[in-house]
Amino acid sequence: MADTDADRLLGVFEENRFLKAEVMRLRKELERFQRPPLVIAEVKEVFDSGKVVVKIPNGSEFLVEVSKSCGALTPGDFVALEQKNLIVVQKLGKLSKFAVERFVIIEKPKVGWRDIGGLNEQIREIREVVELPLKNPKLFRKIGITPPKGILLYGPPGTGKTLLAKSMASSTKAVFIEIVASELVQKFIGEGAKLVKEIFSLAREKAPAIIFIDELDAIAAQRVELGTSGEREVNRTFMQLLAEIDGFDPLGDVKIIGATNRIDVLDPAILRPGRLDRLIHVPLPDGKGRADIFKIHTRKMPLREVDLNQLAKLTEGFSGADIKAVCTEAGYFAIRGKRNYVSMDDFFKAIKKVRREESSEGYKEMFG
Numbered sequence: 001m002a003d004t005d006a007d008r009l010l011g012v013f014e015e016n017r018f019l020k021a022e023v024m025r026l027r028k029e030l031e032r033f034q035r036p037p038l039v040i041a042e043v044k045e046v047f048d049s050g051k052v053v054v055k056i057p058n059g060s061e062f063l064v065e066v067s068k069s070c071g072a073l074t075p076g077d078f079v080a081l082e083q084k085n086l087i088v089v090q091k092l093g094k095l096s097k098f099a100v101e102r103f104v105i106i107e108k109p110k111v112g113w114r115d116i117g118g119l120n121e122q123i124r125e126i127r128e129v130v131e132l133p134l135k136n137p138k139l140f141r142k143i144g145i146t147p148p149k150g151i152l153l154y155g156p157p158g159t160g161k162t163l164l165a166k167s168m169a170s171s172t173k174a175v176f177i178e179i180v181a182s183e184l185v186q187k188f189i190g191e192g193a194k195l196v197k198e199i200f201s202l203a204r205e206k207a208p209a210i211i212f213i214d215e216l217d218a219i220a221a222q223r224v225e226l227g228t229s230g231e232r233e234v235n236r237t238f239m240q241l242l243a244e245i246d247g248f249d250p251l252g253d254v255k256i257i258g259a260t261n262r263i264d265v266l267d268p269a270i271l272r273p274g275r276l277d278r279l280i281h282v283p284l285p286d287g288k289g290r291a292d293i294f295k296i297h298t299r300k301m302p303l304r305e306v307d308l309n310q311l312a313k314l315t316e317g318f319s320g321a322d323i324k325a326v327c328t329e330a331g332y333f334a335i336r337g338k339r340n341y342v343s344m345d346d347f348f349k350a351i352k353k354v355r356r357e358e359s360s361e362g363y364k365e366m367f368g
């Protein structure tokens with residue numbers, strides 16, 4: 001009996017100890033919650049006296065004391081200040097501001113119009129809509145029309161949409177800002193809308209500029225419901241994009257090119273007049289186009305008795321990207337055969353291979 005009493009007592013002590021620890025933990029937590037939020041500021045100047053000048057987000061600057069626990073500060077550091085007397089209590093390090101320039105690609109692409117096979121009509125149209133108003137806005141004022149602010153390239157995968165946008169960039173003096181919409185929402189969760197805003201202000205700053213938004217459907221797809229926070233976030237990003245497009249001048253020197261292979265899912269809001277209202281279809285190449293594309297991608301290949309027109313006939317339904325793959329594969333067959341030239345037979349095998357990769361059924365009967 002006594003044994004069980006002692007056990008029970010021990011149990012109670014144990015429980016008491018546990019509860020006390022819990023109370024301590026909660027008290028600390030409560031203390032943390034009651035502490036007023038800290039102010040974030042940037043260090044502007046550091047004096048020998050140990051005092052520093054900080055700039056808080058509203059722009060005001062203060063000369064403040066630094067708590068010993070912070071360690072050495074240098075201008076450009078971000079710090080946390082206590083609200084009441086603005087003492088620096090914590091060093092946050094170099095919080096590089098939301099550096100939009102790190103997330104977008106700003107460069108002169110190396111491809112040009114001559115690297116595009118077929119698509120002559122599309123090239124003409126893009127140049128007219130994007131290049132001409134950037135180069136000669138006066139012309140439009142004189143005639144009294146406003147050019148579209150942006151265009152949308154749409155069509156099946158691998159047909160040269162990205163290629164067209166890049167060639168556009170290298171043929172003008174405009175700065176080319178490229179963003180991939182799917183990355184915008186996947187990598188920068190919670191920041192999409194802000195990023196869109198910064199991209200447009202970056203474009204205005206660097207103008208003349210072309211903003212290229214690839215895989216536009218990732219942010220501009222029509223959604224029936226906005227259930228998850230992810231969907232709401234994408235929607236916010238999209239709304240910001242619409243606002244930015246609406247906010248700039250069609251005769252100014254920023255143009256937008258969007259690209260998608262899912263025009264069917266796009267929210268019509270993005271296509272409304274005054275937005276990306278010039279649609280340019282980029283279809284699969286026809287026979288002539290395929291021959292052109294073969295010519296481009298075999299430019300540097302040592303061919304022997306290769307009939308590109310015949311290859312074009314054999315590749316009905318292939319995209320530009322497929323044709324490029326055929327050329328690469330043909331080259332591999334030549335290397336495997338230890339030859340220093342590429343033959344028609346290499347191309348036949350390559351076509352078969354690429355076709356098989358595309359769809360395992362259907363074509364087999366045709367090619368065995």
Ligand SMILES: Nc1ncnc2c1ncn2[C@@H]1O[C@H](COP(=O)(O)OP(=O)(O)OP(=O)(O)O)[C@@H](O)[C@H]1O
Pocket residue numbers: 115116117118119155156157158159160161162163164259260261293296319320321322324
């Ligand atoms: N018309 C073309 N002329 C020459 N090469 C082409 C053409 N179309 C596609 N290619 C080749 O295929 C590659 C992929 O094309 P691109 O990235 O432009 O396709 P896309 O239309 O943007 O496809 P997606 O819809 O999948 O983004 C190009 O880098 C190029 O090598």
Ligand SMILES: [Mg+2]
Pocket residue numbers: 161162163214259
């Ligand atoms: Mg593309």
